[in-house]
Amino acid sequence: MARWEPNARERLVRAALDLFAEQGYDATTVNEIADRAGLTKTTFFRHFPDKREVLFAGQDTHARLLADAITEAPGPVTPLQAVGAALDAITATFTDDRREFSAKLRAVTADNSELQERAALKRGGLANAMADALRKRGVSEPPASLAAELGVRAFYQAFDQWADPVNQQTLTELARHALDELRAAIAALD
């Protein structure tokens, strides 16, 4: 195999994101993506179950990271504290060299409903993973899902801000701030 070349999977992701950014998602064909990566359509579908997934495959790793962080949070903590620990753990993996990639991903997803659909599903997956982990720690049902939802909401809001190069703060800082804001907003509901 061509091991001197970067990962085939990685090449496919890069080629796809670039082409989507240049021409739009719909105007880009799987054959084009594979061509730019020096591969074929068949190989593309061996690495990703469908065209959308090439952009979101990483999210599954995130779900595991979040769940693990909640499971391993030390000592007795409130649901929101556990969620905060999970956010700290995952945001730490977003080093600054991933910002451009993230910005592109966000822009491409923003103007295509097909991708928004997949994004919505993945977001639900993150929330479910966190809620599951919380339940395994003994958190009861309405609070577990609610805390997980707040965590996901904080993460996405922070991610959106972080993808904008204007913003200089760390993703971790942004996420902590977002979660604090949400916690405070609860009081204004009723």
Place this chain on the structure above:
Amino acid sequence: MARWEPNARERLVRAALDLFAEQGYDATTVNEIADRAGLTKTTFFRHFPDKREVLFAGQDTHARLLADAITEAPGPVTPLQAVGAALDAITATFTDDRREFSAKLRAVTADNSELQERAALKRGGLANAMADALRKRGVSEPPASLAAELGVRAFYQAFDQWADPVNQQTLTELARHALDELRAAIAALD
């Protein structure tokens, strides 16, 4: 036009839901759906933008209903009270003869990831519609989205229970109860 026959659109929805329930979503072809409705594939796609949408087209109406109810809620109300009024308004439209249809829809959606994706997007649409309406009433940003999220969550939970024929309560009662539970759960977050 064949006005002596039931609505073409309605026939397509019925045919699709029945076929999905009988054979599964993937195993059912758009041609089959159109055939059973006495139409053709082309006509199907004139009524629905894609195969999934035949099951979820109604949700767009729901989004408008929820938003209108929030906009027209009388007097000064808290965000959660406005959301409660919206739930009352929409659940009132789910008469008991829609239960079997709803149960089928829920079952079909449950075991197909493609449909879950669309459902996730539609759910987000409902939440956005309510949040928009709340903001137009002057509710500030984090609370508006949170109240909308709680409302959608209560609605879906109630809907799931209502689709199960074991449950004898009204959808309105179930939704009110679900929202109350969520309101109470907030205290256990931190």
Place this chain on the structure above:
DNA sequence: GAAGTGATGTGACTTGGTGCCGTCACCCTA
């Protein structure tokens, strides 16, 4: 009764996605 309008049918086409089979490089072992 002729023109217009709206809903439908027909058929060709593109593309996402699946499945089968062949090939080639690499690795391990006798």
Place this chain on the structure above:
DNA sequence: TAGGGTGACGGCACCAAGTCACATCACTTC
């Protein structure tokens, strides 16, 4: 060093979702 196994890839045929241009047919309206 020969030979078999394995894993990644290409080629090709195929199906179904979706698009589009064009024809048809009933019904309305002037």
